[in-house]
Amino acid sequence: MEKQGGSGCKRQVVVESPVRPLRPCFIFLLFLSTVILIILLAFPDSSFQTDWWENLSLYTYYRRWTKPDRPLGPSPTTIPPTTVPAPPSTTIRPLPTNNYHFGYPRNYHFIVDEPDKCNTQTPFLVLIVPVAPGNLAARDAIRRTWGNETLVQGKKVQTLFMLGLPGGPDAQKLQEKVNQESQVHHDLLQSNFLDSYLNLTIKTMVIMDWLATHCTNATYAMKIDSDMFLNVENLMTMLLRPDIPKMNYLTGMLMWNRPVIRNPNSKWYVPVEMLADNRYPTYTLGMGYVFSNDLPVRFVEVSKDIKLFNIEDAYVGACMKKLGLSPTNSPDPWQWKAYLGKYNRCEFSKVITYIVSRSSQIVDYWMDLKKTPGSPCP
Ligand SMILES: *[C@@H]1O[C@H](CO)[C@@H](O)[C@H](O)[C@H]1NC(C)=O
Numbered sequence: 001m002e003k004q005g006g007s008g009c010k011r012q013v014v015v016e017s018p019v020r021p022l023r024p025c026f027i028f029l030l031f032l033s034t035v036i037l038i039i040l041l042a043f044p045d046s047s048f049q050t051d052w053w054e055n056l057s058l059y060t061y062y063r064r065w066t067k068p069d070r071p072l073g074p075s076p077t078t079i080p081p082t083t084v085p086a087p088p089s090t091t092i093r094p095l096p097t098n099n100y101h102f103g104y105p106r107n108y109h110f111i112v113d114e115p116d117k118c119n120t121q122t123p124f125l126v127l128i129v130p131v132a133p134g135n136l137a138a139r140d141a142i143r144r145t146w147g148n149e150t151l152v153q154g155k156k157v158q159t160l161f162m163l164g165l166p167g168g169p170d171a172q173k174l175q176e177k178v179n180q181e182s183q184v185h186h187d188l189l190q191s192n193f194l195d196s197y198l199n200l201t202i203k204t205m206v207i208m209d210w211l212a213t214h215c216t217n218a219t220y221a222m223k224i225d226s227d228m229f230l231n232v233e234n235l236m237t238m239l240l241r242p243d244i245p246k247m248n249y250l251t252g253m254l255m256w257n258r259p260v261i262r263n264p265n266s267k268w269y270v271p272v273e274m275l276a277d278n279r280y281p282t283y284t285l286g287m288g289y290v291f292s293n294d295l296p297v298r299f300v301e302v303s304k305d306i307k308l309f310n311i312e313d314a315y316v317g318a319c320m321k322k323l324g325l326s327p328t329n330s331p332d333p334w335q336w337k338a339y340l341g342k343y344n345r346c347e348f349s350k351v352i353t354y355i356v357s358r359s360s361q362i363v364d365y366w367m368d369l370k371k372t373p374g375s376p377c378p
């Protein structure tokens with residue numbers, strides 16, 4: 001046994017040996033990974049694996065919601081303390097579990113609308129961004145960048161924002177601002193449910209309802225979060241491939257066989273009464289998923305029979321399953337990135353999505369990618 005523990009690995013490196021036998025360090029790592037693999041295989045439903053998976057995948061995505069200073073999107077801080085009591089420190093009380101049709105989009109109606117956006121000139125692709133009413137910064141960043149791409153490879157692209165009702169003491173003031181913003185930009189859709197994190201499934205289904213009723217002739221639509229960098233050019237290249245179906249198609253970053261989180265301390269806790277299954281059907285991660293526009297009307301229809309639960313992307317997966325469909329991997333699945341770590345012009349020129357942590361990054365990266373002359377890759 002090496003006396004210095006961890007540094008033993010390092011020391012082995014400098015030992016000169018003409019035959020280079022396997023280093024103890026390497027053997028140890030091999031052993032460790034084998035043990036982990038065996039544990040994962042032996043206890044497929046253990047909480048160890050659940051936690052492990054949670055951290056590896058869900059965590060990287062959803063931690064955006066848990067950061068107290070999260071500057072983008074409908075953060076928990078937008079839940080007004082007056083209408084939604086502060087959750088008890090341990091348990092998150094999600095939506096009422098006894099009302100089957102709570103999430104059904106036709107229960108709500110649009111108070112701000114753009115009824116002719118899709119009719120005057122049918123877009124090929126509609127991008128709809130769920131965003132909190134107060135998050136003007138995110139909307140402006142998107143308007144200045146990928147939301148301003150109206151014609152890509154000869155195809156019309158339309159970007160719209162979906163809002164719920166503002167809550168809290170400033171609700172009325174905020175609503176007036178929303179009305180004014182709509183007059184200026186004509187790109188806001190607003191439905192009359194309370195905008196909150198736990199109501200995101202309602203928001204997604206209201207997006208589907210709008211597409212099904214106001215935009216039936218578009219070919220593809222995408223739900224994309226407000227804290228996303230989107231490379232519309234690459235998305236369009238993908239959609240225009242001859243092998244991409246124009247019907248029954250949903251793609252993005254695929255999530256397979258993910259466990260439903262039963263830990264009441266988790267932000268993604270879903271009680272058994274809300275969803276009995278312990279695994280989600282295959283779904284596409286909520287940061288951004290694109291679908292053929294024949295699906296929204298069918299999602300709205302089947303959602304009548306699928307009990308609401310508060311994980312919007314998995315809920316869309318449940319709608320797909322009910323329709324006898326499944327999301328499809330895109331031709332280059334690696335283009336759907338949650339995090340890249342660090343901005344890299346070459347890599348950004350190749351991806352479709354990437355999560356940013358500040359609205360200003362969308363603008364910075366966009367400017368660098370689009371406005372800097374020269375090839376992005378060396
Ligand atoms: C996941 O990782 C985070 C930080 O890396 C940690 O705070 C959290 O406790 C971990 N959760 C689980 C279930 O391992």
Ligand SMILES: *[C@@H]1O[C@H](CO)[C@@H](O)[C@H](O)[C@H]1NC(C)=O
Pocket residue numbers: 118119122217
């Ligand atoms: C949608 O397409 C159909 C068939 O091509 C056409 O009759 C209809 O007018 C179109 N609707 C809109 C709103 O463009």
Ligand SMILES: *[C@@H]1O[C@H](CO)[C@@H](O)[C@H](O)[C@H]1NC(C)=O
Pocket residue numbers: 143144145148
């Ligand atoms: C969108 O693009 C057009 C033309 O490229 C430009 O004139 C306009 O200022 C842009 N809008 C925003 C909000 O940046």
Ligand SMILES: *[C@@H]1O[C@H](CO)[C@@H](O)[C@H](O)[C@H]1NC(C)=O
Pocket residue numbers: 084094095192193194195196197198199
């Ligand atoms: C969701 O929206 C409904 C309709 O506005 C509202 O009654 C409910 O309180 C909201 N739920 C949460 C958790 O915000």
